[in-house]
Amino acid sequence: MAEPSKVQTQPRPQEAPKGIFGVLHKAKLAIGVLLLSLLMSIVIEWIGMAMKWWTEDGYLHSQAMLQVELGWIAKDFTQSLLMSDPIQTAQQLTHTVYEWLFVKSGFLEWIVQARQPLPKGASALQVYSNNLVTALEDYLLATLYVTLTFMVRLVILVLTSPLFAMATLVGLVDGLVRRDIRRFGAGRESSFLYHHSKRLIAPLFFSSWLIYLSLPFSLHPNWILLPCAALLGLAVSITAGSFKKYL
16 A cells, blocks of 8 residues: 655744844844954955055055045034034044053054064074064054054944935835835735845845945945945835735
8 A cells, every 4th residue: 555645844944033032133243244344354454465455565554544534534424413523433432442452452562562672682482472573563553553444434334324224214115105006006916026125135234334344445435335225225115015915
């Protein structure tokens, strides 16, 4: 007697965490994007120094980037809905990071001591450590300036967050209007379009952070953030517009 055929059930896709766990998951994702951006910017800066990609020598390229980014805040971000004095906030943040990571940690003192001539009778380990720090001094200072530039760019992202909120709101309203038109008309639903556009919302948002924070050269944030905000609004509009007509 033939055995009954076994019904193969496909595993259900894993749902994203909801509630407080969803908030923690998104916060963890945001922190991961920030750390990855910082790591990428440091590595790219080091590679550029080693391969002679920059016109400036040594750490001067990263130092010039920091000055340009601070100049853009002072020129184009003088007013904000989120903070009263953006340039002062950026300067205070960079000063705090500088003090904690490079002064109080003894990082700069270590570099300064390596510049001093070694006393007679220094051990082989001291000589090797001194030569290593001297050889890597430009890379260590470049790490300092890249980190400070990263913090300034992070302030710029916070200042431009209302842009992404407005793009999301406009896209949502536009999508809901088109959904109502389709609902009361003879429009067809497309679950394929809905699910794929929904998956693009988070990558479009975080990719703008990743690209801007990792740039190895100075580029006005409008050239990156405006197109990403427009694409985010478009994705939200398509998602809301293709949502099913009846709940």
